Amino acid sequence: MTDAQAPEITGTNPLAPAPAGARTAADVVTPELVAQLTKGVAGSGRTANHTPFTGEKLADLPESTPEDVTGAFERARAAQAVWARVPVRQRAAVLLRFHDLVLERQAEVLDLIQLETGKARLHAHEEVQAVAVAARHYGRKAPAYLRAKRHTGAIPTLTKVTELRHPRGVVGQIVPWNYPFELSVGDALPALVAGNAVVMKPDTESCLTALWARDLLIEAGLPADVLQAVIGVGPVIGPEVVKHGDYVSFTGSTRTGREVATVAADRLVGVSLELGGKNAMLVLEDADIEKAAAGAVRACFSSAGQLCVSIERLYVHESVADAFLDRFAARTRAMRLGSALAYGADMGSLVSGHQLETVKRHVEDAVDKGARIVAGGVARPDIGPYFYEPTVLEGVTDAMTLCCEETFGPVVSVYRFKTLDEVVDRANATSYGLNSSVWTGNARLGRETAARLRTGTVNINEGYASAYGSVQSPMGGMKDSGLGRRHGSEGILKYTEAQTVAHQRLLPMAPSLGMDDAKYAAFMSRSLRLMKAFRFR
Template sequence: MTQTSGAYEQSRLTPDRLARLATRVETGGDRPSIPVQTPITDTEIGTIPACSDDDIVAAVDRARQAQSAWAETPVESRAEIIERFGDLVDEHRDNLLDIVQLETGKVRQHALEEVVDIPATCSYYASNGPAELTDSGRAAPIPLLTSASVTYDPVGVVGVISPWNYPLTLSLTDAIPALLAGNAVVCKPDERTPFIALALGELLEEAGLPDGLFQIVTGEGAAVGPALIDNVDYLVFTGGTETGRTVAERAGRNLIGCSLELGGKNPMVVLDDADVETAARGAVTGAFTNAGQLCLAPERIYVDEDRYDAFLDAVVSATENLTLGHSFDYGPDIGSLISGDHLDSVREHVDSAVEGGATVATGGRARPDVGPNFYEPTILTDVSPDSRIICEETFGPVVSVVPVSDAEEAIERANDTEYGLNGSVWTSDRDRGRAIAREIDCGTVCVNDPYAVGWAAIDAPMGGMGDSGLGRRHGPEGIHRFVESKTIATSRIGPLDTPPSVPHSVTARALTGLAAVQRRLSRLIR
């Protein structure tokens, strides 16, 4: 189905519903309004307030006041609220899907990936988070006479700056462990996709989260971001690399921690023993999910020359079977890009590559007949290794397919980038795939899957190397970033110094002997 008008009519939403959500943003008075457009039709669906610096400070203050009591709440009680929130997200799935689709223009099956992610994340941290926050004993310098333990305190108020491409998942996937750890959260969603974060805030309240703990501020990033970074105790940012550098610099000046998931120019390596049809299916799934507006999507595919022709035929055929369009039911395969500006950027990347000698194997055109911001899934060949399409993130439904002589060349080409977010290896020998995955410089490398098996492994950390970011979400690492570890060391014999009646030489011999015993014990334990 092609949607060219009447976005509201085909959804289960009304303008009044979004207007009520916008009133959840607390401001100190009348503020200028920012229009929010749906990329489906390029028409306005609502407005949000442009928060001022004073509004940001007030939101952080409200969060900080609520956080003190929340930190004293037993972690088991916090986990129950997080679990209930996950259940509510599942119960309100259709409504949330409609909001995500209306704001982003993505097709329903791609929006569903976001909605099912949140309950899974809630269940993981509700089940596993409390153990990660429990005091732990550590080895002490003099066994029996001294002890050491580590406790974990929440950092305080966590700021979350979330992007437009996955506004449901990325507004809450970091907030969930932050809240469980006893923090408050102030979320700044992208101004193009604010309503889904507001709807999630409503569900958090319904789940029993105390008032004030999850604040939402709205506005353009350049206007709102600095005040947020200057007032919170930790900052999570997901977005572009250049903006990420600015965020990291400001966080550094404020001496607060930050985690950043930034851009990627992700490689996909197809080895000489790969099943061509399986690899082609994975390439299409990975490269064109959410119209390629996915930081984990493969944009460079390196194929062993013995598999190249067969792979190219298979991936072109599979791509040409995809359908473009929009429906609030399950139907079309590929949805809209987020805006006309982004469409122009994707088109410029492809046009530049073609001017440099690349060949369009399929796609390569905007599709205004489908909608104002649609672009065909595109496969390029004969690309120059130093072209923009190889070196810069396109963030659209465009992928380059390049032949390589062997696995060694594939690894070298895969690592020839400043980015290091996600990669994949395709082979019939999984042990070989895992061995080659270790050679690829990315925070996550999947074998025989483009990205989902890595993202869905919530117990394992996810993040980037190089220009793809700092820190990790998911797993124990995903909750430890939101706490300050504190060591409490105790002596049963008073201060560890030389008693007044004992010569220093005797103490020196005793300490030397004790250290030697400790080293021997450590070696025996190993």
């Protein structure tokens, strides 16, 4: 498309207030719903959560104590011993029923996700998609991932070797606020189908969504005690979950991830950590500029930029930078902000005052030091207390906080580059390594560039959804972005212990048939040479 053909997109167009008669928080979060979802959640104290759309309280909730966490693990351990004996195909059938229930009743969870996180409904639906795909994948593939595997033994025909997979026991799971459906039950599904129990600690502000997922899994046939939930302040309850878990799954900040890893290491239990990111998108000189601009909007501003895999750094080849920036800025200014429990908004709210202050601090620091706002840069209290316009800046330098520190908001900095080697080096020049994106019209060049980027996932001509949605393949971070992977075989086998069973038949692994030590050593040496010659592995 030429410049003359490019559509003109101008003006910020926030959504109008929700029409009269639209669903409200009170319509969705009823006392009856809260009672149903918190059933079985132990807590002697009381706490509450709030909706970012207005800042108002959503629900009164039980608050768990450290003793409640201990009790949850005790119940989970008793239930896990029974659950592990259920044939894997029956466990997988629970996931497939859950898949169907999620799609049938998605309107319920979409309302909860929006109310608890403030995100637009289409962005909430990304969570529905991700959970459904994970449930289908592990519901179909878990029996194959977990089946006993035959291996070549030390002496072929004489040594029969089988690899078994056993559940670890009870998995401690700590869930962040930003993707409360996908990062709670989506991560729990492979652990559960592998025969583990899970004690889940969702963030208090988005726990209703996670509890709804638990309730639906129980409806799908999961024994209630196999998936426990505890609610409480992270620094109080989180360490208790780590202290009791036979394996720990954590998604959150790099700083807290290090603390989780330290405690787990002291106990010699495994961890899976998905941590922060400062993800880069590369627009090469042969990229389709219109598609790249539209893709950048999705990549930078989905869930108001509050996801670990979103793009915060945009590198554009100097030959197309002006054309790209014009189109990207126009699309950004045209985004509609809104809080209605309905489709139509392009972006929702930040989750809290803390997130809003971080965004404002990063933008103000950059502007004070010479950066230029291309689009946005303004809070929108007229729409809701934590709304902030999607923001594009140019002229960001290393001296600015925005350059290297994760913002976790709807803010992206744009940089120009000349050569491919230069941009690869700049994209890799970060302590993070979670996700990246390459836009090009040359598929081979895209794959070659992707292989040079030090991130756990790379998307070609998409921002993050292609790699994340490909659940047969591993997803996770390099460097300070984490340890371990979700999805695929790694995403389920991490919740298991491997056991090798070797059955020796006919002859021992020792001198026999009248051989002395020297003859046995000579016999084994000849055997090893023959095994290499016959290409035994």
